[in-house]
Amino acid sequence: MSTLFDPINVGKLTLANRVAMAPMTRNRSDDDGVPTALVAEYYAQRAGAGLLITEGTQPSATGQGYFATPGLHSDAQVEGWRAVADAVHARGGRIFAQLMHAGRVGHPDNKTTPELVAPSAVAAPGEIFTRKGMQPQPVPRALEEAEIPSVIEEFAHAARQAVAAGLDGVEVHAANGYLVHQFLGPTSNLRADGYGGTPGNRARFAIEVVRAAAEAIGPEKVGIRISPAHNIQGVIEDDEQATAATYGTLVDAIAPLGIAYLSYVADPRSALARDLTARFGGVTIANDGFAAVTSLESAQAIVSEGLADMVAVGRPLLANPDLVERWRSGATLNEANQATFYGGGAEGYTDYPALV
Ligand SMILES: Cc1cc2nc3c(=O)[nH]c(=O)nc-3n(C[C@H](O)[C@H](O)[C@H](O)COP(=O)(O)O)c2cc1C
Known part of the structure; x- marks a missing residue:
């Protein structure tokens, strides 16, 4: 039986434990x-987790959704990330950058290029936090089929930049309602071309992004995060059959590439998560979503029951830079x-105390 504190091989790396940030x-x-420099300090403080996955990082100016990302x-x-990678490696940690193109989620006030692009000209619901307070999310411009390869190339370029910065790899953000997920979901993707209309076509953009990143830097340095049926930011996946078909197509297509891992936000005990895990065949990282904050007990159960190989831990690691040591020793x-x-700034970021 594996425990959270056992090492694990991911791609060509041997990680010290099964806790991913x-x-x-x-x-x-x-x-x-x-x-x-503060960002470098924050990640270095958390280097005791087996794998750090960074905050969503835009592969292009257009891909920015929120400010100060x-x-x-x-x-x-790249130079900024080099300092982060060096600081994490100096503490024996490993770090992948999450590549997040926000697509239709965002606001011109949050970014240097005003345009928002998406599979279809459908606004994300509700308001978004901007430097001028909460504002409605604008209607994005639907990408032309002919320009989609250039958006995919943005991900490949960012993957090369990550490796140039000394980061250990990248995670394609295909979850939580951002661009790649907007292609996967039927309410945000109303396209009638090769990138929409059927569950299989909706998976195509995600597949091509993962393939391009894997070709750019090697599959062992590429992971993907999905959130099937998470119903978030207006990406509603409430048709069970269609959702299973879309994500089944995606996972079947990327499984042979030999990528580093499949990370998912979903109940690891659900039929869908179990099916995708079996089809993927490689390392999986589970996160239950926001339903309940991840606990030592819930994380340990996922690993010891063999539901997933690693657990992605959010808020507990945000607040406890030495979380793995605390969990190991039973500290509060x-x-x-x-x-x-x-x-x-530093408050609530780098000033959470570690055990001495
Ligand atoms: C402050 C904050 C920011 C987040 N930003 C991202 C993000 O950039 N990309 C992402 O995939 N998920 C993001 N999430 C979701 C987390 O990765 C994770 O799925 C969620 O916090 C639930 O896990 P937890 O109970 O361990 O915190 C964010 C969560 C929090 C609390």
Whole structure:
């Protein structure tokens, strides 16, 4: 029986334990999307987790959705990430960058290029936090079929930039209502061309992004995160058969590539998660979503029952830089302060105390 504290091989890496830091947007990069020295300190503090997965990082200026998020398209951003990678490696950690193109989620006030692009000209519901407060989400421009290869190339370029920065790999963000997920979901993808109309066609963009990233930097350095039937940000997947068909097509297509891992936000005991895990055949990382904060007990059960190989842990790691040591020794945990999740400086970011 495996435990959370056992090492595991992922791609060509041997990770010290089965706790992955879940990707968490923290909005503390500079106005050019460059991670600062504070960002490097934050990740280095958490290097005891087997694998750090960074906050969503835009592969292009157009892909930015929120303010003060980092990018991986400019050379200055590569230099910022190099400091992060070096700081994490100096503490014996490993780190993948989550490549997040926000697609229709965003606002011109949050980014340097005003345009929002998406599979279809359908706005994400509700309002988004901007520098000027909450504002309605604009209607995005539907991507022309002919320009889709250039968006896919943005992911490949960002993957190369990640490796150039010394990061250990990238995670394609195909979850939680952002661009890749917008292609997967029937309510955000109304296309009638080769990228929409059927469950299989809706999977095509995700498949092509993973393939392009794998070709760019090697499949062992590429993971993917999905959130099937999570029903988030207006990407509604409530038709069980269609959802199973879309994600089945995706997983069957990427399984032979030999990528580093499949990470999912879903109940690991659900029929869908079990089916996708069996079809993938490689390393899986589970996260139950926001239903309940991940606990030692819930994480350990996932690994010891063999439901997934690793667990992505969000808020507990945000609040406990030395979470793995605390869990190992049964120490009490710091509570996460929601008021400092997004934006600001060191408070609620790098000042959560570690056990000495
Ligand atoms: C502050 C914050 C920011 C997040 N940002 C991202 C993100 O950039 N990308 C992503 O895939 N998920 C993001 N998530 C979701 C987490 O990765 C994770 O799925 C969620 O927090 C539930 O896990 P937990 O109970 O361990 O916190 C975020 C969650 C939080 C709390």
